[in-house]
Amino acid sequence: MRIMGIDPGYAIMGYGIVEYKGSRFTPIAYGSITTDAHTPNEERLMVLYDELTRIIEEYKPEEASIEELFYNTNATTAIMVGEARGTALLACAKAGLRISEYTPLQIKSSLTGYGRADKKQVQTMVKMILNLSEVPKPDDTADALAAAICHAHHAGGRMPRL
């Protein structure tokens, strides 16, 4: 099973593609798409959409895993994050991927066995599980890989111990 995790954002959208076979992970490709804050919003969304579509075509994931977002801060920020997230959902759906959504709690639990793990613990587990030499940068990329791993655990039948 080849899974693309996505951490959606307007300025930085993290992505991480992993192969999951016999409870073993192989990292395929990961990184982030960035957009320039000085360009119009619709152009930024087009960059995000076109880049995601290109990455999907190149690496051919079958499944997408995307974090459910919760904001209790600024609603204007939430609308913008929603715009970027909707663009990611659309790119995946148009490419025929099956999409799963996980809460931050599910992702943390799935990686560390502990829902209140901090960012650093999650990143360390991403590095270990994928056997990487260092934690992927920026954080958005590590978060995208964490979402992909979480989906493998859920879809692969190995549920996190809670």
Next chain:
Amino acid sequence: MRIMGIDPGYAIMGYGIVEYKGSRFTPIAYGSITTDAHTPNEERLMVLYDELTRIIEEYKPEEASIEELFYNTNATTAIMVGEARGTALLACAKAGLRISEYTPLQIKSSLTGYGRADKKQVQTMVKMILNLSEVPKPDDTADALAAAICHAHHAGGRMPRL
């Protein structure tokens, strides 16, 4: 100038296309796209995107006008509205439309000369300006037409008197 106004929403997305020439308006087409709450989010976004794209191809507006959204209520709602809004921006941008964004205050002022006008006053002005026999339903359609009229006033050089 042919303008498409959009009132973005997940369940109901209003649209209204008007022709503006020599300070006169002709309504071309208006209505709403609805999506089923029981289908997955990404399928709903695809319906919104594909329908908007089809409407743009059929009526060939050159400009799009979309309301800037402000929410001080539920951030989860704001994220969902953002997803629908991002999908609308993307459909317009992909079709080559020029996009303008207006605040609710700008739209109300442009139609009624008064930023605190209520929904009903704005809808009555939409009906009068477009010479319609009744107020378009649902509200989302009337709001989309209001956004289109606002853009005509701004882009056409006739600024609202504030």
